[in-house]
Amino acid sequence: MGALSKLACIDLEGVLVPELWPAIAVRTGIRELFATTREIPDYDALMRQRIALLREHGITLSDVQRILATVEPFAGAVAFLQALEARGYRVNIISDCFHELADPLLQALGEPTTWCHRLTADSHGFVSGCDYYPRRGKEEPVDKALAEGQRVLAVGDAFNDINMLRRATQGFLVNPSISTLDAAPDLRAVESLEEILELI
Ligand SMILES: [Mg+2]
Structure with a gap:
């Protein structure tokens, strides 16, 4: 299979950018x-x-x-995504964040393909609700890619990433909290994105 047979499913907050x-x-x-x-x-x-x-x-x-507008991606985040692409991975950001909050950061990250939700606002400009991306969980895009015979790398930092990481061909927790680590002792935990590049 060619270069398009590898998919990287990457969480956003806590992995590539700070928690918003x-x-x-x-x-x-x-x-x-x-x-x-x-x-x-x-x-x-x-x-x-x-x-x-x-x-x-x-x-x-x-x-x-x-x-x-003052929040910036973590140092090394852009280089990490570029390194994955150089190795033939298509990068998908799988996030429970919202386009209305994350778009400037996604732009700074090079506008990767992103699966996240949307916020709605009322006529006074107040946030009025959430328009959720129709997926069961973060593992859905992973399962879909695996079913197509793709190799899937998944990277996350929290509870809501655990299923996605377990399903993937290779899954990594980056700087997880102690409680996340306790909930997923089977998953490989790393301290930096650079470390992942050495392990894939
Ligand atoms: Mg996160």
Whole structure:
């Protein structure tokens, strides 16, 4: 098979770019925005809380976008994606993030193909809801590629990446939390993206 037979499924936040909601929490001073799926395991419930908090504090989607304009990809993230492409991998970003928040960062990463969700806004500019990408989980694109006979590399850092990493031909956790590590002792954990390039 040719160069198109290798797919890299890469998580975004915590792997290629910093977590976005903590950045929003810091800049707005809204402590409750630090909550993650560790505190509220249901992602949609977590998002509904985040949306309600933004509205309560009078923060619009464009305010959030202004805050996130200062966030940059991790050092080495662009080089990592370029190295994967040089080795014949098609790169897909598989993220539970939202285009309206992540697009400038995705642009900085070279506009890789991205599977993530969308936010909706009301006529006053407040975030009003989530338009979720129709997929069962992050493992769906992995399963599809495997069924087509492709070799799949998957890289993530958190609980919601574990299934995707387990299904892939090769899966790596990058700098996972202790609790993620405990939940997936079978997965290879690395400290940097460069380390992955040595192992594939
Ligand atoms: Mg992540």
